[in-house]
Amino acid sequence: MHQLSAYQLIAKKRSSKSINSAEINWLIDGIISKKIPDYQTSAFLMATYLNGMTKKETAQLTEAMMKSGTVLHFDSQEVVDKHSTGGVGDKTSFILAPIAAACGVKVPMVAGRGLGHTGGTVDKIESIPNLKTEMSLENFKKQLMDSGIVLIGPTSEIAPADKIIYGLRDVTATIESIPLITASILSKKLAEGTNALVMDIKIGSGSFMKTRKRAEQLGRSIISVSKHFHRKCCALITDMSQPLGQYVGNSLEMVESINTLKGEGPEDLTHLSLELAAYMVLFAKKAKNIKEARKKCEEALYSGKALEKFKELIKLQSGDASFIDNPELFVVAPLKTEVLSKKSGYIKSFETQEIGLRLVDLKGGRKTKEDKLDLSVGFIFHKKIGDKVKKGESLVTIYHQKNQQGLADEMKEDFVKNLIKISNKKVNKPKLIVNILK
Ligand code: URA
Numbered sequence: 001m002h003q004l005s006a007y008q009l010i011a012k013k014r015s016s017k018s019i020n021s022a023e024i025n026w027l028i029d030g031i032i033s034k035k036i037p038d039y040q041t042s043a044f045l046m047a048t049y050l051n052g053m054t055k056k057e058t059a060q061l062t063e064a065m066m067k068s069g070t071v072l073h074f075d076s077q078e079v080v081d082k083h084s085t086g087g088v089g090d091k092t093s094f095i096l097a098p099i100a101a102a103c104g105v106k107v108p109m110v111a112g113r114g115l116g117h118t119g120g121t122v123d124k125i126e127s128i129p130n131l132k133t134e135m136s137l138e139n140f141k142k143q144l145m146d147s148g149i150v151l152i153g154p155t156s157e158i159a160p161a162d163k164i165i166y167g168l169r170d171v172t173a174t175i176e177s178i179p180l181i182t183a184s185i186l187s188k189k190l191a192e193g194t195n196a197l198v199m200d201i202k203i204g205s206g207s208f209m210k211t212r213k214r215a216e217q218l219g220r221s222i223i224s225v226s227k228h229f230h231r232k233c234c235a236l237i238t239d240m241s242q243p244l245g246q247y248v249g250n251s252l253e254m255v256e257s258i259n260t261l262k263g264e265g266p267e268d269l270t271h272l273s274l275e276l277a278a279y280m281v282l283f284a285k286k287a288k289n290i291k292e293a294r295k296k297c298e299e300a301l302y303s304g305k306a307l308e309k310f311k312e313l314i315k316l317q318s319g320d321a322s323f324i325d326n327p328e329l330f331v332v333a334p335l336k337t338e339v340l341s342k343k344s345g346y347i348k349s350f351e352t353q354e355i356g357l358r359l360v361d362l363k364g365g366r367k368t369k370e371d372k373l374d375l376s377v378g379f380i381f382h383k384k385i386g387d388k389v390k391k392g393e394s395l396v397t398i399y400h401q402k403n404q405q406g407l408a409d410e411m412k413e414d415f416v417k418n419l420i421k422i423s424n425k426k427v428n429k430p431k432l433i434v435n436i437l438k
Contacts, residue, residue: 006030006040013047021060028064028161038168045165045174053179058221059228061179065187068161070137072108072193078284079106079144079193082276083185084200085218086118087207088356089243092200093121093151094257095265095273095301098309100280101148102300103287107280108144109151110158110192114365114373117206117356119250122153127251127330127375131319141193149313159187176208182221186229196232196283197222198276203434204241206352212237212434219437232283237435238272242350242385245269249364249378249399251330258327261307268384268432274298275433333376333399337408339415341422344391347383348423355379355419358411362400377401383420386429395420 004026012019019027027044030036053061080100084090097107111133114120122133133153135143143150156163162184169175189197199222201215202208209215219235226233245266247256259265260273277300278293287293300306307324314321323329359365362377380397383389396415400408 006036006044010040010043010047013044013051016051018054018057021064024057024060025064028061028068031164032068032161041165042168042172042174045169045172045177045180048180049174049177052177055221055224055228058179058182059225061183062186062190062225062229065159065161065165065183066190068187069159069191070157071191072137072141074106074108074141074144074193074195076106077195078104078148078286079108080196080198080280080283081108081189081192081194082198082200082280083189085202085208087202087240087244088117088119088352088359089245089248089253090119090202090240091124091245091253091257092269092273092276094125094254094310095260095269095306096277096280097149097151098261098306098313099273099277099297099300100284102305102309103277103281103284103293103296104148105280105284105286106144106148107150108140108192108194109149110153110155110188111151112154117353117360117365118208119248119253119356119359119365121151123373123375124250124253125151127254128314128319128323131314132317135317143316147312147316149309151313151317158191162187178214178218178221181218182225186222186225190229190231194231196280197226198279198283199223199233199235200272200276201235201237202240203237204239204352204430205350206243206356207240216435216437223437234279235437236276236279236433237437239430239432239434240352241430242352243355243379243381244272246381247378248355248359248381249362250373250375251332252378252380252399254323255327255330255332258307258310258324261301261310262304263302270301272432274301331376333374333378333401335400335402335405335408337398337400337405337412338394339396339398339412341389341391341393341395342416343422345389345422345424346427347385347387347389348421348427349385350421351419358414358419361407361411362398362404374401377404384429386427389422
């Protein structure tokens with residue numbers, strides 16, 4: 001074979017030509033070994049962003065990225081995971097994983113930290129004192145097989161090529177590319193050993209796929225590449241035009257997750273968690289059809305078995321399980337500022353992405369990877385789209401520190417002027433699950 005060069009591969013992609021698997025493997029090897037400099041990788045990513053990739057190229061890129069680190073294998077068809085494209089108040093993992101595990105599914109969660117307007121599963125669960133989210137992959141496998149539930153943070157052993165590529169995409173405006181997102185998500189999920197995947201793809205003001213059309217394109221791309229690797233996959237297209245549930249902020253979201261596991265959660269969060277868990281149960285062959293899977297999930301939730309599974313996870317990972325019995329132990333910021341409605345009417349819309357960014361302003365989210373978080377700050381929303389509201393009623397409670405009163409007062413104005421819109425006319429509630437792609 002002739003000598004390959006990054007220049008040639010960039011030129012091919014720039015001219016909308018396909019590259020073959022040997023070329024893709026060479027590229028990923030070069031990125032990992034640092035033989036290819038960041039500027040050439042970035043140029044390749046931009047050419048791919050602009051001209052796309054075929055399904056075959058996307059699958060080959062996924063495979064090369066997956067093989068850039070350790071690849072776990074489980075023969076068991078019971079190993080099933082979920083992945084969400086992220087949003088504001090999205091805490092379904094803490095609810096659906098114990099539900100599915102209580103039904104006999106094995107859920108291998110390798111979760112992320114928050115960056116930008118979306119929160120991170122690992123940051124949220126770390127509001128439980130002493131909880132460890134780092135462990136060897138040997139222990140990860142053992143806990144998965146023994147208990148059926150395990151949660152760790154990002155590790156350089158799983159798909160290290162994605163870490164480098166994602167870092168470059170983040171600063172070169174090349175995140176929103178369907179082949180690059182597909183390869184990024186699936187390289188990690190396949191490497192963690194999942195045999196089936198339930199995708200939750202968000203649409204609306206708090207999501208990063210802004211239209212239903214783009215979300216469905218992403219869903220179809222992920223399903224098609226999963227099938228190439230003989231993995232079952234489905235994608236639920238779900239609403240993120242308003243925060244999911246009522247609580248936003250790291251500790252606050254854990255409190256709401258535990259309430260939900262006690263059967264006392266908000267309707268949207270409970271329904272979505274049950275529905276995602278039901279597809280996991282079906283894929284793991286723990287039910288004959290989706291109806292039976294839903295029933296099993298409801299039983300696991302309302303009998304308290306899922307809550308017990310969650311407690312088991314916390315104990316196995318050295319966390320303080322008394323927080324599960326007494327969620328009031330979670331540290332919540334000392335001051336509350338109420339956002340009062342300036343008029344009567346019906347809630348029309350939320351600027352959800354902006355709301356996620358206000359949490360970052362309170363230091364509940366990160367601007368850079370190095371930022372230290374305040375897990376105790378956040379918001380409790382008292383209204384949903386379509387709800388009736390009276391002048392003077394509280395729309396949101398802001399939880400903040402003493403030195404943030406000025407910021408909270410500014411936010412209060414921002415919420416009523418810009419972030420929550422109220423209409424004089426009745427407003428329909430948005431559909432939570434918009435479509436299911438299989
Ligand atoms: N989530 C990922 O893991 N990768 C992407 O590229 C986008 C979202």
